[in-house]
Amino acid sequence: MAAGRVRLPTPRSGTVTIVSAPSRDAIISAFAARHGEPPAAIFRAPGRVNLIGEHTDYSHLPVLPIAIERGLTVAAAPAPGGVVEAASSAFAGEPVIDRANPAATPAIPWSRYLTGALRELANVAPGRGARLLIDGDLPAGGGLSSSSALTVGVIAALAAAWDVPLPPGEIVRRAVVSERHAGVESGGMDQEVIVFAEDGAALRIDFDPPGHRAVPLPAGLAFVAASSGEDAPKAGAARDAYNERVVGARIATAMLADEIGLEVEHPLVLRQVAGVDVIDVLVDGLPERISAAEAAHGIDLDVEQLVRLTAGRFDHQLKVPVRRVARHILGEAERVGRAEAALLAGDLPAFGRLLNESHNSLREDFRCSTAALDRLCAAMRKSGASGARLTGAGFGGYALAAAPPASVAAIIEAAVAATGGPAFEVHASAGLERL
Ligand code: NG1
Secondary structure, X not given: OOOOOOOOOOOOOOXXXXXXXXXXXXXXXXXXXXXXXXXXXXXXXXXXXXXXXXXXXXXOOOEEEEEEEEEEEEEEXXXXXXXXXXXXXXXXXXXXXXXXXXXXXOOOOOHXXXXXXXXXXXXXXXXXXXXXEEEEOOOOOOOOOHHHHHHHHHHHHHHHHOOOXXXXXXHHHHHHHHHHHOOOOOOOHXXXXXXXXXOOEEEEEEEOOEEEEEEEOOOOOEEEEEEOOOOOOOOOHHHHHHHHHHHHHHHHHHHHHHHHOXXXXXXXXXXXXXXXXXXXXHHHOOOOEEEHHHHHHHHOOOOHHHHEEOOEEOOOOOEEEOHHHHHHHHHHHHHHHXXXXXXXXXXXXXXXXXXXXXXXXXXXXXXXXXXHHHHHHHHHHHOOOOEEEEOOXXXXXXXXXXXXXXXXXXXXXXXXXHHOOOEEEEOOEOOOEEO
């Protein structure tokens, strides 16, 4: 398995193969059989599908995801000593992490997420240990947010097991930073929707000022999630490609602000220049690629503002994409507003067109699609989807189709024929729950 993603069993053929969600009783018995006592806390953290607003969150521009019925269940009990032991019926390896010095085990890729979570829980019941058991029905491989479901579920369950339950906003805040320790300088979309989603609604999330609101979904709109058959693990190439674009967006912000004569504050996010008049024209004047070192030198800026990452620093000298990244992000942010309005008006064709435009922009400008994702989206559109796009970070992983319910079976069949699947219907579901 490629590093960085929680590997859960994934049906690779057939049509709608929904693995049933692990019940509370099942995880209690599994925990008791393993540890001789029941867990003190059990949380269910859902996966998510982003409807639109891709690669906008780290520019503090809006997103519109849903939580889905598939997710991870995390059971925890306190234990003596300062060690956290984790096991899962669904993925390999049993990490044992010392809270005083949390270090990941390279041979157990998902231990990176536990380590990140424990670093962010350092001030919660320090010195106490725990046992964790994790189960679930959420396919990994990129796009459905298995890593964020894991970090959110672990943080919520450990804090509760240690009798220091955290408020929802605090779980989100700590989970966002936990995941950045694992290497990707991501925004906060996944953790926010995993915690705050509501049944039957999408969640419009804003980052500046921070806030979210439920957007009820109209009747007659169904969603299919379909795998491209390519994993997009957040390690190695996909992590580097993601971080390159984060740095590209920061460079674009700094150069645009310099051009306009606008004072920008740390962190450098495109949100700060998004509303400026004729921004599109200014974006067209940005360099195609430039290194952080060159850009910082040209505008007399401390290069650290461009390259600092939670997990370290980014190569100052590497040329990163700037113009196309900015064009995608600013255009995508506008599509989020239009998609929300289309949902509220029940205008499925307009919503579908926006999904298609989003995919085209991700393919042409942001360049995070793949041939398999393009083929998959085309197949789903041809078989009745009103719109289809890659969902999540891209570079492989999953795509989403929006469609009238009567077309769902044909879309699933076409998706499986295009890539081998899996493909399944997903429903907008509630966020984090204590079971
Ligand atoms: P995925 O790769 O689907 O988990 C990532 C980021 C999001 C967001 C999207 C792109 C993580 C945990 N999440 O999602 O914050 O930036 O890419 O829109 O890396």
